[in-house]
Amino acid sequence: MRQRGSAVTVLAVDIGGTKFAAAAISADGEIQVRAEVALSGSRSAEEALAQTIAKITERVSADRLDGIGVGSAGPLDPCTGTVSPVNIPSWRDFPLVKTLEQMLPGLPVRLAGDAQCMALGEWWRASPHRAPSRAVLGIVVSTGVGGGFVLEGRPYLGPTGNAGHIGHITVDPGGDPCPCGAVGCVETVASGPGMVRWARANGWNGHDAVALTAAARAGDTVATLAFQRAAGALATAVLTASALVDLDHVVIGGGVAAAGPILLDPLRQAVAENAGLGFLRRLRVDLTALGRDAGLFGAAALILLHDLQKP
CATH class of the missing domain: 3.30.420.40 (ATPase, nucleotide binding domain)
Incomplete structure (x- = not known):
């Protein structure tokens, strides 16, 4: 007691x-x-x-x-x-x-x-060091790609508790099967296993996302393209979510996000190039300040x- x-x-x-x-x-x-x-x-x-x-x-x-x-x-x-x-x-x-x-x-x-939880943790612990955010989307890029909203300081779970499943937005209708049962989800392109699978199919000889990150940092063309391809898929999902919810801030975390600028820079570029509406262009995209x-x-x-x- x-x-x-x-x-x-x-x-x-x-x-x-x-x-x-x-x-x-x-x-x-x-x-x-x-x-x-x-x-x-x-x-x-x-x-x-x-x-x-x-x-x-x-x-x-x-x-x-x-x-x-x-x-x-x-x-x-x-x-x-x-x-x-x-x-x-x-x-x-x-x-x-x-x-x-x-x-x-x-x-x-x-x-x-x-x-x-990642978005809520960022809002609670990291927000004092950044401009306040009323609408946050957290994305975990790791073995899978997960998402979640924090709106006005509250996790928005939805009626079933699954709101924000951004990894299962379809970005490539002719793409690979996803473990969820659909085809061409963000997760098939931007998750660690998805990126590695694509890189190996295109001539890269490594075995995991850690090695893929190291290869991209070293300038390997295929590894770099794998990150750019993942960033493009994430940007599509981010802009879709922001168009629906009017987000202030997107925070990226998870093991793949540890790649840092190799993922963040092309993601920001893809968001900026494809954000047509004015309210989408104010969206901030950052890596989590709290890490893992x-x-x-x-x-x-x-x-x-x-x-x-x-x-």
Whole structure:
């Protein structure tokens, strides 16, 4: 039982397609403990989740926690607390909220999409260092491509909890099949695996997105074109979303975004060249100021800013 007057600390959990991360985060935004576990063939996703949580509770006892905020790749259903991440095939309608409640009984659990959490984390922790944004789109470019809105300081989840699934806007009707079941989605072009697949089909001999980034930095033509192609697909999706929602700001995070200017520069250029309407031309596009921890800050904010998020 927590002692009255003790400092508020929440457990933030970030469910990605290739790794799980968690952190104990205080109300003033300090990460006290952080842990990460990679998904692999030697352990199930459930085992990886348990190991991730255990790495935190080994150092911060459960009775010091006030709640659990979790951001997950989708699709998801916040009403039932289930998730079906496209890149975790073993999890279909997986009861993530119930599982976390069983691991840490008595704590409230709140769930949102991973990119929604990234956008919320950026709004909460990074916005004081930038011009205020009333309408933010967060995009996670990693194993998949996820998206989420924060409007007037509140995550906009939509009726099913899946608003902002920008990775599954079709940008190439004749393109590759997507794991979601459609064809030519942004994810097939701009995700790490999608970029690598295209580069290898066009003569590049590397094996993963990290190597592709290094090759592009070294001036490899095919690797550079892979990033330009990804930037073009993201720009189409960004402008589509902005035309619908009138965005102030787009924030890009995730493993592929770690490429920095190699992705950001052609993305900004493509947005500028294709933004016809005046209100689209005011759109700002940045990399997250919080790096890989943006989603964890946003997951924590699901608990810490809960009253603000209520309609």
